[in-house]
Amino acid sequence: MKPTSVLTMLLEVTDLDVRYGRNHAVKSLSLSLPLNAIVTVLGANGAGKSSLLKAIMGIVPATSGSIRFDGQDITGSTVPQRTRGGLVLVPEGRQILTSLTVHENLLMGAYPRKHFDHRETDAIYDRFANLAQRRDMQASVLSGGEQQMLAIGRALLAKPRLMMLDEPSLGLSPLLVNQLFTLLGDLNHEGLTLLLVEQNTHMALKVAQYGYVLELGKVSLEGTPDQLQDDDQLQAAYLGG
Amino acid sequence: MLLMQQIVNGIMLGGVYVMVAVAFTLTIGMLNFLNFTIPALFMVAAMVFWATMSGGFGEGFDSLFGSVLPVGMQWVVGVLLALIAATLCSLLIERFTYRYMKTRYGDATEHAIPLVSSLGFLIIFEHIVIMIWGTDPMSLNSPFGAATWRVGGLLIGVPQLISLVLSIAIVAALHLLLKRTKTGRALRSIAENPDTALLLGVDVQRIVPVVYVVTGLLCAIAGILFAINYRTVGPYIGEQVATIAIAGMVLGGLGNIWGAIVGGLIVGLLEALATYWFGADIVKVPIWGLLLLVLVIKPTGLFGQSAIGKGKF
Ligand SMILES: Nc1ncnc2c1ncn2[C@@H]1O[C@H](COP(=O)(O)OP(=O)(O)O)[C@@H](O)[C@H]1O
Ligand SMILES: [Mg+2]
Numbered sequence: 369m370k371p372t373s374v375l376t377m378l379l380e381v382t383d384l385d386v387r388y389g390r391n392h393a394v395k396s397l398s399l400s401l402p403l404n405a406i407v408t409v410l411g412a413n414g415a416g417k418s419s420l421l422k423a424i425m426g427i428v429p430a431t432s433g434s435i436r437f438d439g440q441d442i443t444g445s446t447v448p449q450r451t452r453g454g455l456v457l458v459p460e461g462r463q464i465l466t467s468l469t470v471h472e473n474l475l476m477g478a479y480p481r482k483h484f485d486h487r488e489t490d491a492i493y494d495r496f497a498n499l500a501q502r503r504d505m506q507a508s509v510l511s512g513g514e515q516q517m518l519a520i521g522r523a524l525l526a527k528p529r530l531m532m533l534d535e536p537s538l539g540l541s542p543l544l545v546n547q548l549f550t551l552l553g554d555l556n557h558e559g560l561t562l563l564l565v566e567q568n569t570h571m572a573l574k575v576a577q578y579g580y581v582l583e584l585g586k587v588s589l590e591g592t593p594d595q596l597q598d599d600d601q602l603q604a605a606y607l608g609g
Numbered sequence: 610m611l612l613m614q615q616i617v618n619g620i621m622l623g624g625v626y627v628m629v630a631v632a633f634t635l636t637i638g639m640l641n642f643l644n645f646t647i648p649a650l651f652m653v654a655a656m657v658f659w660a661t662m663s664g665g666f667g668e669g670f671d672s673l674f675g676s677v678l679p680v681g682m683q684w685v686v687g688v689l690l691a692l693i694a695a696t697l698c699s700l701l702i703e704r705f706t707y708r709y710m711k712t713r714y715g716d717a718t719e720h721a722i723p724l725v726s727s728l729g730f731l732i733i734f735e736h737i738v739i740m741i742w743g744t745d746p747m748s749l750n751s752p753f754g755a756a757t758w759r760v761g762g763l764l765i766g767v768p769q770l771i772s773l774v775l776s777i778a779i780v781a782a783l784h785l786l787l788k789r790t791k792t793g794r795a796l797r798s799i800a801e802n803p804d805t806a807l808l809l810g811v812d813v814q815r816i817v818p819v820v821y822v823v824t825g826l827l828c829a830i831a832g833i834l835f836a837i838n839y840r841t842v843g844p845y846i847g848e849q850v851a852t853i854a855i856a857g858m859v860l861g862g863l864g865n866i867w868g869a870i871v872g873g874l875i876v877g878l879l880e881a882l883a884t885y886w887f888g889a890d891i892v893k894v895p896i897w898g899l900l901l902l903v904l905v906i907k908p909t910g911l912f913g914q915s916a917i918g919k920g921k922f
């Protein structure tokens with residue numbers, strides 16, 4: 369099920385370039401993401417995955433190309449504008465605010481929203497019992513797995529239309545990785561569209577409906593999980609090809 | 610009894626230092642920026658207040674307001690003008706020091722440029738005041754007279770008491786703002802990590818001026834209270850107060866509001882006691898002596914944590 373024009377595209381990236389001075393991190397990349405899908409972006413370290421997500425989020429500027437979200441061109445929008453529009457990024461390394469409490473971190477997640485009832489955090493605490501126990505503690509006391517829950521809970525409180533996750537399984541135990549991917553599947557069933565950057569190819573291809581493989585800033589391969597799993601190039605891409 | 614009186618005086622004096630120390634600590638904690646224009650904001654507010662109260666703006670100004678204001682309400686205009694003047698000056702510094710340097714040279718906080726630039730603004734503001742009113746100390750017609758209370762054998766100046774209560778109330782309100790409000794959480798997020806704050810949708814460029822407005826208001830209130838308490842103002846009062854307030858801030862721990870409060874009160878107390886024991890000429894010696902001693906024993910100050918500018922609130 370390659371995304372076609374029959375499906376509603378929530379996100380369309382066209383010919384995107386990201387440069388850091390002379391460093392050309394993303395090269396003429398195009399990608400589309402149907403509403404309610406999970407699409408994964410795979411690739412070795414330095415392939416440009418994080419740069420892609422940061423450009424979609426507006427954290428780094430697109431040197432050229434365009435980004436359409438929900439039918440609107442957001443290429444020139446600021447990060448706050450994009451967050452208000454329903455884009456959210458669970459960043460690499462989670463970026464928990466350790467000087468704030470767990471609860472305050474969650475409240476910060478709702479920052480882009482005009483109308484927010486503090487009781488909406490209850491749904492997050494129901495989902496993540498560990499966070500409920502540590503509600504009023506400094507977020508610095510959380511374990512890696514709990515930090516990832518907090519990062520996702522915080523992102524959920526933004527009421528996003530599209531959640532992007534940058535290597536969420538990094539540093540988690542196999543058990544937690546399993547829980548994480550179950551959670552991502554659940555969220556998708558509840559109607560959330562996900563763009564998932566992963567190095568855990570196996571797990572990512574299990575939940576995603578479509579995947580892109582990046583190599584040195586370019587899409588070297590794309591297809592359904594079945595197509596990708598059968599491809600010898602996938603291994604090569606991982607070795608940095 | 611004389612000693613007790615000095616202690617009372619010192620704590621009262623501390624109120625002014627507390628507000629200036631908190632102003633310093635806010636910009637350091639939030640923006641990692643030692644803002645040297647703070648003394649000028651304090652001084653400008655005191656001068657504007659004095660000028661409104663004591664004819665510093667000339668007869669035209671006085672008659673203008675004399676005709677519209679009920680007698681005795683001049684001080685309200687003075688307070689408003691002082692608050693506005695200091696806030697505008699503070700925003701000017703944000704625009705031409707912090708933001709300018711940041712947009713021009715990337716992360717301005719990594720550089721000494723904003724610091725040096727703010728020092729430049731301090732000198733400019735001082736000299737503008739000198740050009741207008743000269744360097745002589747000016748005396749203020751205090752609207753509040755010299756009311757005092759006798760408690761036991763102690764003499765407590767009513768304006769001093771009010772200013773102490775007011776400064777602690779203001780700092781407590783600031784603390785609540787930071788802890789309990791959405792804007793406060795956003796400011797604390799910026800203090801810890803501006804990149805994360807931006808990622809979460811905080812418009813960092815828009816919210817940074819809030820810090821400067823708060824700085825301007827704190828300095829202005831401190832300046833007005835100083836003018837009312839001492840009834841003498843001049844272009845250099847900012848420097849005099851700020852050097853001691855800085856010592857108080859560092860003593861309490863950089864970037865820590867409660868540290869600035871305790872530090873400000875300690876230096877106020879120390880100043881009063883040192884004046885009593887050793888005379889007014891050398892008051893700064895014990896203050897900076899204590900500071901250096903504390904720094905040797907605990908380099909982060911009494912309440913400071915490790916790195917500066919990383920989530921102090
Ligand atoms: N802020 C930056 N400045 C300069 N180069 C960068 C920056 N961030 C990433 N890069 C470079 O861009 C390329 C892609 O990096 P990144 O997007 O982080 O890849 P990935 O997430 O796939 O590991 C790498 O060569 C990296 O060194
Ligand atoms: Mg990455």
